[in-house]
Amino acid sequence: MYRTRAGTWGLTILAALVYFFLYAPILLMAVYSFNDSRLNITWQGFTWKWYLSLWQNAYVLEAMGNSLVVAVVSTLLSVVLGTTAAYGLYRFRLRTAKLLEGLIFIPLVVPDVVLGVSLLVLFVLAGISLGLHTIIIAHSVFGIAYVAVVVRARLAGLDPNLEQAAMDLGADWWTCFHRIVLPLILPGVVAGGLLAFTVSMDDFVVTFFTAGVGSTTLPLRIYSMLKLGISPEVNALSTILVVVIALLVLIAQLVLRRGANNQSNYVGKEW
Amino acid sequence: MATVLRLVDLCKNFDSTPVVRNVNLEIRGGEFFTFLGPSGCGKTTTLRMIGGFEQPTSGRILLDGQDITDLPPFLRDVNTVFQNYALFPHMTVVQNVAFGLEMRGASKAEIASRVKKMLAIFGLTGLEKRKPAQLSGGQQQRVAVARSLVLHPRVLLLDEPLAALDAQLRRQIQIELKEIQKSSGVTFVYVTHDQEEALSLSDRIGVMREGVLEQVATPREVYSRPATRFVAEFVGENNILPVRVIGSQGGDTLLEMGHIRVVARDGRVAKGQPAVLAIRPENICLHAERPVGEGNLLAGVVRECLYSGTSLKVVLQLDSGQRLLVQTQAGASFQPEDRVWAAWRPENGRVLPDHPVPHGQVLPGHPPNPQPGSRRRGRWPG
Numbered sequence: 226m227y228r229t230r231a232g233t234w235g236l237t238i239l240a241a242l243v244y245f246f247l248y249a250p251i252l253l254m255a256v257y258s259f260n261d262s263r264l265n266i267t268w269q270g271f272t273w274k275w276y277l278s279l280w281q282n283a284y285v286l287e288a289m290g291n292s293l294v295v296a297v298v299s300t301l302l303s304v305v306l307g308t309t310a311a312y313g314l315y316r317f318r319l320r321t322a323k324l325l326e327g328l329i330f331i332p333l334v335v336p337d338v339v340l341g342v343s344l345l346v347l348f349v350l351a352g353i354s355l356g357l358h359t360i361i362i363a364h365s366v367f368g369i370a371y372v373a374v375v376v377r378a379r380l381a382g383l384d385p386n387l388e389q390a391a392m393d394l395g396a397d398w399w400t401c402f403h404r405i406v407l408p409l410i411l412p413g414v415v416a417g418g419l420l421a422f423t424v425s426m427d428d429f430v431v432t433f434f435t436a437g438v439g440s441t442t443l444p445l446r447i448y449s450m451l452k453l454g455i456s457p458e459v460n461a462l463s464t465i466l467v468v469v470i471a472l473l474v475l476i477a478q479l480v481l482r483r484g485a486n487n488q489s490n491y492v493g494k495e496w
Numbered sequence: 497m498a499t500v501l502r503l504v505d506l507c508k509n510f511d512s513t514p515v516v517r518n519v520n521l522e523i524r525g526g527e528f529f530t531f532l533g534p535s536g537c538g539k540t541t542t543l544r545m546i547g548g549f550e551q552p553t554s555g556r557i558l559l560d561g562q563d564i565t566d567l568p569p570f571l572r573d574v575n576t577v578f579q580n581y582a583l584f585p586h587m588t589v590v591q592n593v594a595f596g597l598e599m600r601g602a603s604k605a606e607i608a609s610r611v612k613k614m615l616a617i618f619g620l621t622g623l624e625k626r627k628p629a630q631l632s633g634g635q636q637q638r639v640a641v642a643r644s645l646v647l648h649p650r651v652l653l654l655d656e657p658l659a660a661l662d663a664q665l666r667r668q669i670q671i672e673l674k675e676i677q678k679s680s681g682v683t684f685v686y687v688t689h690d691q692e693e694a695l696s697l698s699d700r701i702g703v704m705r706e707g708v709l710e711q712v713a714t715p716r717e718v719y720s721r722p723a724t725r726f727v728a729e730f731v732g733e734n735n736i737l738p739v740r741v742i743g744s745q746g747g748d749t750l751l752e753m754g755h756i757r758v759v760a761r762d763g764r765v766a767k768g769q770p771a772v773l774a775i776r777p778e779n780i781c782l783h784a785e786r787p788v789g790e791g792n793l794l795a796g797v798v799r800e801c802l803y804s805g806t807s808l809k810v811v812l813q814l815d816s817g818q819r820l821l822v823q824t825q826a827g828a829s830f831q832p833e834d835r836v837w838a839a840w841r842p843e844n845g846r847v848l849p850d851h852p853v854p855h856g857q858v859l860p861g862h863p864p865n866p867q868p869g870s871r872r873r874g875r876w877p878g
Contacts, residue, residue, distance in 0.1 A: 384580065384582060386578045386580060386582035387582050387584060387585075389549055389569065389576075389578070389582065390576070390578055390582035390583075390584075391584070391595070392548075392568065392569040392570045393547060393548075393549075393569045393570070393575055393576045393644075394570075394575065394595050394596035394599055394643065394644070394647070395570045395596055395599030395600055395647075396570060396595075396599050397568075397570055400599065404595075405584060408586045409585065409586055
């Protein structure tokens with residue numbers, strides 16, 4: 226392709242700006258979480274104390290516990306239901322399959338505010354009191370969609386003859402699923418689960434609407450801490466969250482890639 | 497030999513389009529039976545109905561006299577070798593071959609010994625721990641057959657199992673398959689569109705066209721005594737000449753080709769019916785001079801000479817304008833534009849009822865194009 230020297234420079238600068246605005250704030254936050262000062266303006270020296278004080282902050286620990294409970298339970302629900310849904314859509318050629326497929330993936334594109342408000346309305350109408358259980362339900366709504374998307378892509382690369390071959394050799398439906406299908410889509414299931422987990426861990430908007438008293442999660446806690454000004458503690462907590470989530474996403478990618486190499490006929494679809 | 501598999505009035509429609517029509521067939525124990533036909537003729541659908549992957553629209557399938565029409569695949573004592581092998585990619589060669597025995601609840605010791613024996617038969621010893629992706633095409637094919645044959649099924653179904661292999665490997669595995677079929681005594685039901693493969697492997701061939709079983713016979717019979725015009729055209733090369741039946745004389749049929757009279761020792765088409773005369777290229781003799789004596793004779797001009805090493809194929813343009821393919825000895829010296837006489841004996845011409853060729857002219861030896869709208873569709877994707 227023909228490019229001018231100036232064009233190349235322009236593109237480089239543009240790309241640098243994009244990355245700068247994406248990562249500079251996060252980096253700055255991480256750096257200042259080690260700053261030995263109450264204020265974010267000047268660098269006073271290195272310290273671990275904000276991390277230590279987090280560890281002693283009962284509110285933060287409680288929020289961390291809540292977040293973990295919500296993330297683990299909603300991930301488990303999402304993995305089971307999302308995988309089942311994806312397999313059902315793949316296996317049974319229903320006339321409504323296209324519609325059902327679209328409906329399952331809609332939570333991915335609906336604005337969080339809409340999802341949060343509508344769930345809140347539903348809970349109120351149904352007379353369900355808000356708490357951890359409502360957050361779990363809300364997180365499962367989009368968790369299922371994440372798992373279903375990834376597993377569905379994985380299933381698309383699965384040779385339908387494999388199931389027929391297994392049945393031909395004497396395997397019934399269930400044996401066929403857990404001996405042939407599940408091992409082959411497992412990377413997708415794990416990656417989808419990790420995604421659901423990370424999304425649940427850092428969700429704010431939907432949680433904000435569906436949380437009740439005493440069911441504050443980590444992102445909600447950070448927000449409420451912010452009301453008292455940006456303290457180094459918030460920086461430390463956010464840094465931890467970023468690192469944990471980045472690690473999980475990395476693992477999800479690795480699992481998917483390893484699985485793709487393992488499956489000869491898989492067409493290598495990145496979600 | 498006793499009948500192992502019986503198909504009774506088997507029919508299959510996809511979206512009200514019939515793809516298999518009233519197939520009646522008895523397959524004997526220990527037989528190598530082949531369904532032969534062009535793509536879209538219903539041969540694979542028939543095989544899949546026997547395997548339990550398609551539900552017949554009507555008709556019954558009997559295995560050893562027992563009705564298995566409504567049984568799921570895992571309750572039928574038949575096994576399938578899939579066209580793309582369908583080996584389990586996450587399992588090793590041993591795990592693949594052991595899978596069926598495991599499903600039957602065989603003991604560990606029995607599984608180990610039977611798998612070992614099977615791998616030895618197929619020359620797969622030493623590859624036990626490999627995954628399918630680490631095998632060559634030929635090795636994958638062998639694993640696929642071994643995986644099914646280790647169960648010693650009543651009938652082994654093979655759906656174009658050699659289609660993915662190159663020509664040389666295909667010939668080699670053909671011989672292996674035939675040997676294994678004989679030594680194991682398992683009934684093989686084979687599907688192919690390759691007529692050479694069908695002729696060389698099978699004990700009997702069923703030629704299918706548009707869902708109809710047109711002829712069931714031994715390879716020799718199918719080749720030398722085709723039952724229909726389609727069989728004559730599809731199996732081997734054939735010259736198909738339109739003729740008019742004008743009478744019979746003894747066992748012979750008198751025919752008129754334009755204004756030339758010819759005789760065929762074959763009388764199955766009544767006077768007045770549309771008919772064609774099928775003559776194999778290798779049954780025609782070419783003469784530079786008009787030969788004297790009995791026999792059928794057509795005059796023409798050499799248009800093309802195709803040398804193949806073992807033979808010389810000569811394309812003639814007859815005086816009537818039609819083309820005639822003749823196969824002579826490689827040493828024959830004919831040149832384009834030569835004027836020649838083509839002669840054949842009455843017993844080498846086969847008179848067959850004519851039928852219109854619905855999907856374009858079928859060239860001798862070439863299967864017609866797959867028909868639109870006859871793609872397989874069903875419960876199973878793909």
